[in-house]
Amino acid sequence: MKRKVYLDDLPWEEALENYLTYLERIGALHPGRPESIDVEEALGRVTAAPVYARISSPHYHASAVDGMAVQSADTYGASETTPKHLKVGAEAVLVDTGDPLPAGCDAVIMIEDVHYVQPDVIEIIQAAHPWQHVRMVGEDVVATEMILPANQLIRPVDIGAALAGGILKIYVHPKPKVAILPTGTELVQPGTELKPGDIIEYNSRLLGAMVKQWGAVPMRREITVDNFKSLQEVVASAVDGADIVLINAGSSAGSEDFTADVISSLGKVLVHGVATRPGKPVILGEAHGTPVVGVPGYPVSAYLGLDLFVKPLICRKLGVVPAQRSTIEAIISKKMVSPLGVEEFVRVKLGQVGERVIATPISRGAGVLMSLVRADGMIRLPRLSEGYKAGEKVPVELFRTPEEIRETSVIIGSHDIALDVLANYLRQKYPAATLSSAHVGSLGGLTALKRGEAHCAGTHLLDEETGTYNVPYIERLLPGREVVLVNLAHREQGLIVAAGNPKGIQGLADLTRPDITYVNRQRGAGTRVLLDYLLRKAGIEPDLIQGYELEEYTHMSVAAAVKSGSVDAGLGIRAAAQALELDFIAIEEERYDLCIPAEFWETPHIQRMLAVMAEPSFQEEVRNLGGYDLRDCGRVMWRSKAIQG
């Protein structure tokens, strides 16, 4: 078999259209034989045929109120000056709401308008018109009337109306059966003890939950090893028992990517590769009349592949229109360059800061599933465009509701583990509150405040001249801006080294040893500023440190790099070392503050955070992370001049 090295790069809309047209032609989009099910069990299913009422509702003339049923003719002429008297039991009959109208009656007088003049005689001062306060037969549903059309997603009200119309069973489209075939010699089931190279097979669960959400039944198969024959057997068996088959992964063109060849051997590959990022190596094919989709292995690519190509398939088989995500307009905080010729799907965090909704891109890696977990929405960077400029308004597809976005407090700046604890406390105390934190370093945070993109910034910037924290930077970067500086914690910075400190690292001077490799933080991070200050003070030449150029964005990634053995040391906070059970050589205590623009001080965003910071249980939990001193937690450390006076 010949192997392709380069994939197609059709625009995804065109690929999908071709695929659906082909499948339509071979009859693979037909919903299949309708199932007859109990109306009561039909929530979320889709009608396969119209539902017609068997009986009318109401099926008799019913009183619509509590009152007196009368013959309207008996009341004609009644007025305040010429009241009419009716004998109860003969000319007027007491009825409750829903009671059948007694024979001979054609109207009801509300109980509030009835006055007894004798125990069995009432007086009325207004004529009743025929059929007043009567629910006539069929007011709601008339027998033979269509209650639901075909291809209707069944909601609670539809169940009620069908039962009201005397229907007990209805025909619904069968739920499409989607076989999910995880493939890969390196895959192991969740819970397995892991060796290097083992990959936990979680994709099939992700894909399974997605198709379930769309109304299909996921059928997860066992893991297949990367071997043409094995895969061919499994796919051949799957296409006969399922309506759609998903093969994950092996959809690219590597030496162990058999998916395309297997589909070709059993049927037809229509598309191999689409112009999207992530998600390029997708395969759209068919075997034995069943759609077979090769889903990329990286989880974000797999997610997108399903969203773009499998959701429409399932919806077509169910006879429903795929629901689009709702969109809002947001301002992007960074320039987005469009990758030439492919449409990029950029995950973003969103937050409403003042009147504007701000979108901040998060990791673009196809392997970073957490980018989808953390994302509030997604921006599509069109294929043949120049991208978007910083500050531009762009449409964002929402992963959360607009209410959730409004309730999100945005903190941009330096990374600190205590922020995760804060986020969690906030969420538990105020179910609506979400803390969205973007880690761009202390300087990046202050710049974000300047641009109006955050409710507050986390900062720990040491001014070399004065030896003070944060204030000189704020005065320089946010001149004339009214801000309040509140302490979150004092924390220990030091060298994170392997457990047991096998290389005997004592301090910064050891970083220049030829047997030591270091991992740095990115430019603009307070920790990077601190390192450079300490090196200068100690007269150490950065160029002599191996790995000085290697940058990570968070304390935890620095600790993870040390833990993995790829580097020997990195500067970071004690809590990160403690979390991964690494050794820590303390160097400096520093002040981590929250810089809050005065205009947000009174908003729930800030007041809720301050309330949580005041809680002893929150402070205790942060203290337990290690290396934190909370003596000033929640204390206002400084206010800018404009609001001091």
Place this chain on the structure above:
Amino acid sequence: MKRKVYLDDLPWEEALENYLTYLERIGALHPGRPESIDVEEALGRVTAAPVYARISSPHYHASAVDGMAVQSADTYGASETTPKHLKVGAEAVLVDTGDPLPAGCDAVIMIEDVHYVQPDVIEIIQAAHPWQHVRMVGEDVVATEMILPANQLIRPVDIGAALAGGILKIYVHPKPKVAILPTGTELVQPGTELKPGDIIEYNSRLLGAMVKQWGAVPMRREITVDNFKSLQEVVASAVDGADIVLINAGSSAGSEDFTADVISSLGKVLVHGVATRPGKPVILGEAHGTPVVGVPGYPVSAYLGLDLFVKPLICRKLGVVPAQRSTIEAIISKKMVSPLGVEEFVRVKLGQVGERVIATPISRGAGVLMSLVRADGMIRLPRLSEGYKAGEKVPVELFRTPEEIRETSVIIGSHDIALDVLANYLRQKYPAATLSSAHVGSLGGLTALKRGEAHCAGTHLLDEETGTYNVPYIERLLPGREVVLVNLAHREQGLIVAAGNPKGIQGLADLTRPDITYVNRQRGAGTRVLLDYLLRKAGIEPDLIQGYELEEYTHMSVAAAVKSGSVDAGLGIRAAAQALELDFIAIEEERYDLCIPAEFWETPHIQRMLAVMAEPSFQEEVRNLGGYDLRDCGRVMWRSKAIQG
């Protein structure tokens, strides 16, 4: 026990706020003991505690691409002019995506950039920088990192990320158990043979499906008869086994409304009656620490009561924020008067006609569940307002997606049963297409066209002078407007009378008999115009016809009135008589046309309808309704002058 006759009328927001505050104070909103469940089963559940990663993902340094793993230092200095040679197996190791980085390697060169110069020697022309194309340990998730906060609704990506982080079980909030107690001596189970006064107990299924949709578990109880003691026993037992108890109905203040007294006897009634329409007689109470809600009996009131008061309760117990329906702005086609002092919830049909979305109110009756089935959205008429003027733009909460609204073809005008068949065929042929038909009579339809509120109008207006159909009316009502008139069908109009024609009605002359009552159609209906024309021609005085003032809006309601025995005859189409197995005395064949403004002719709305009308199976089904002649179905009968030339 004393009985209230008049209920409270608190604004519902205030009632809800008071209720939640009270329940919060007595601890009734606490989610309860967390359940530990398999991550794989957690879709749609809500985390009860944050989820932290147990392992990093990846848990080893992994190649991010297919290529050659190298030590970056070995590649320094490589360029096009000074290529470097590396020995495969020693200095360069072939790796696939996901493979662990071999010992000593710190970078990967993509397979596309590798050139073999000998079978075991490669040449590279660019230096590899450290960690290029490597997914370092923890790139996605770092061990100990928070993957999900507490109170997070679990989505497919969350399941994937938790499994990637080595988590197999997570704590979720228990699903609130909601006991649903149907009460009423008149209630019978669906499927029971019905006597007058029997009411099918479908409300509990409607309410059950609603609470299920919100993430709770409905527990439907047997029907309780209207009796204080029985109800008290049932409620007392329910409050101990459920988190929320719903009593339906008996929530008003009638002689058999025991709900409020029962709740008082076991606990406390906080609110009895709110200022909404429908939905006024709602009871918010508590017994034995469990929220107990008295839900009104009319299905639309019950639906609203749950939506306003029970959904927030369930969401609070689940720790999530209630999702709001998305809203759009629509233009209302009729004035809406605000009922003094109560907030009214008006169900509307929506359709996009040209650039504008048009909202048309449908039945306001609390007993008309079909108004919710048919509605595309809901307008809130505020409590203390003057209402809305026709043509005003008002916010509408959506029951369907904006895509569905866009795909809805709007036909306003005369009612014809063949339109239901057309709607159904449309839906089956084009899953996205919905036909929204509002029945306002032929004149009303032409007026709607004039105001730009419909894609077409169904009309059968006989001009007395010329004896022709529709054209004279269009020329008068839509002067200068370019329209196309297409025939849907010719149909038989006649008198619908009881089966067997017990009163021996022969024709219109019999309508003046003293033993005959008639039901009329509303003013502006083509059938009403026809009746008046025929009466005049026959010299019959309308005043002599009993029931001439009694108006119904559709052929089916006229037939239902005859079927129920409340009237003896009504003018209508044969299909309506045939549907309800009534007798029919043919009087006249008339022409039913669709009047289509030229600007919509080329839109899918019209073209899809014309395609369906051309189908023999559609025509056959209409013919089977009885009384239809389809000789001109789909034929253009006339075009207005402006586009004739």
